[in-house]
Amino acid sequence: MYGLLIKKERISQNMSQEALCKGICAVSYLSKIENGVAKPSHEILVKLMDVLGVMLPESIDDLAFYETKLLEIAEAIKFERYDKAEKIYESLQVQGEMLSKSPLMISWRLIQCYLSRIKNEVSLAEEILTALEPYLNQCSNWQNYHYYILKAKQCNDKNDFDMAIELYKKAQLIENDGYVLFGLASSYYNNGDYLATLKVGNDAYRVLMEEGNFLRGIEVSFTLAGAYSNEGQMDQAIIIYKRLIHLSENEVHKNTKYDIYYNIGATYLMNDENELALKYLKMALERFEAARETAYQIGLYQQLFLTQKLILCYLNLGNLELAREWIVKANQILVSDDAKRKTIYQSLRYSFEWLSFYLMSDNPIHNPDFLSAIERTYLASKRDSHFGFHMMYGHYLIQAYTAQRKYKEALNVSNYLRVSWKTELSTI
Numbered sequence: 001m002y003g004l005l006i007k008k009e010r011i012s013q014n015m016s017q018e019a020l021c022k023g024i025c026a027v028s029y030l031s032k033i034e035n036g037v038a039k040p041s042h043e044i045l046v047k048l049m050d051v052l053g054v055m056l057p058e059s060i061d062d063l064a065f066y067e068t069k070l071l072e073i074a075e076a077i078k079f080e081r082y083d084k085a086e087k088i089y090e091s092l093q094v095q096g097e098m099l100s101k102s103p104l105m106i107s108w109r110l111i112q113c114y115l116s117r118i119k120n121e122v123s124l125a126e127e128i129l130t131a132l133e134p135y136l137n138q139c140s141n142w143q144n145y146h147y148y149i150l151k152a153k154q155c156n157d158k159n160d161f162d163m164a165i166e167l168y169k170k171a172q173l174i175e176n177d178g179y180v181l182f183g184l185a186s187s188y189y190n191n192g193d194y195l196a197t198l199k200v201g202n203d204a205y206r207v208l209m210e211e212g213n214f215l216r217g218i219e220v221s222f223t224l225a226g227a228y229s230n231e232g233q234m235d236q237a238i239i240i241y242k243r244l245i246h247l248s249e250n251e252v253h254k255n256t257k258y259d260i261y262y263n264i265g266a267t268y269l270m271n272d273e274n275e276l277a278l279k280y281l282k283m284a285l286e287r288f289e290a291a292r293e294t295a296y297q298i299g300l301y302q303q304l305f306l307t308q309k310l311i312l313c314y315l316n317l318g319n320l321e322l323a324r325e326w327i328v329k330a331n332q333i334l335v336s337d338d339a340k341r342k343t344i345y346q347s348l349r350y351s352f353e354w355l356s357f358y359l360m361s362d363n364p365i366h367n368p369d370f371l372s373a374i375e376r377t378y379l380a381s382k383r384d385s386h387f388g389f390h391m392m393y394g395h396y397l398i399q400a401y402t403a404q405r406k407y408k409e410a411l412n413v414s415n416y417l418r419v420s421w422k423t424e425l426s427t428i
Helices: 002-012 017-021 027-034 042-052 060-078 082-099 105-118 122-138 141-157 161-174 178-190 194-211 214-230 234-250 256-270 274-291 300-316 320-334 337-341 346-359 368-384 387-403 407-417 421-425
Strands: none
Touching: 002 017, 002 027, 002 042, 002 122, 017 027, 017 042, 060 082, 060 105, 082 105, 105 122, 105 141, 122 141, 141 161, 141 178, 161 178, 178 194, 178 214, 178 387, 194 214, 214 234, 214 256, 214 387, 234 256, 256 274, 256 300, 256 387, 274 300, 300 320, 300 346, 320 337, 320 346, 346 368, 346 387, 368 387, 387 407
16 A cells, blocks of 8 residues: 555655655665555655655554544444544544555545535545545455445446446445445335345345444335335335334434325325325425424425425326415425525426426316426436436326327337336326
8 A cells, every 4th residue: 555655645746766765775676665566664664755754653553543433434424423423534634644645545535535425525525536546456345345335326426327236236245234235225226126126125124223223224114115116016115114104203314204204195196096195295294394493404305396296196186276386386496595506406397397387277288398398307307316207207208198199109108117008098
């Protein structure tokens, strides 16, 4: 590890090998050190680093102390104890310069990458991973494990779910723990492979609960319920949601019950059980309203998705008056200061464009502009959302294609989504 660090620091200072090793060692020996062929003695290492102006840990015990702290941060992140992780990290920052030029450099940078992601500093996290690439052949198993996970998260951000799955599998070969299984199940879900999601997700839930990782156990349960729902196994999905209700009694995430009620409502909605869907969406709405008075307010995205599902539910039930009220509310949210400050998925914005046609018409499904608006939503969802959203928007697109006698286009979407077109036709 020190070889690459020495080379990197020497080049950054525009220093030749001859200038660095003069009076310390032969140029040929320095070249071997930099290429990882030779391991320098502590005496030579100190002299080389002194010339470069790099501070080393005073002793091996100091290095072991810092390594233990970095391990504690990584473990806290696994268990979503972000406050603890940030507190330990802040205590180490005074030694940041030394750590970034020590054998712990890779571990230190990986921790910085995690914390950058937690703070939504995605571009900084990408820069860190790119900077680490030259060092990968000298990484320990622990470092490779976390590099693969962070790289997989980056791929998920970019909707490259196939690559994310491969990276999680690489991490799994190093340590097959609940954290990896959770990430792998989530990536399978995002990619629309619901059978693989169920297999890995159930293993993830079992391992996470054995490890005592309660929060991740709740999160993977949502993934499992969604996968059962998208596979048409509604009974199994409801069993998982009921389990989630019991798991959330302590309100660990504070808004967990909102998420449960919303997801149950959305699941019933996609299965055309609109009365049940409305029941649970209203329960989610109650949780949303209650959260307004607390420190755990529900975010803009959740608010928009809940509004979207309420509109669809009221339309399915033929209650145009209430559907229109919620369409107006949605458009007000979209022009709010909060919405202007945030980047909202294009597919979500577009969905309100085609829903807004119902403000002008009781049944716009035969309008070509209505169809174009749904097409934009569906195509955008391929770029910015997971497969479940393709299925939802595709459901309404097939209906619109069929209503306008575009049967070939309806069949193409149906084949892509792996759903029965006849089933879709029966809902028209």
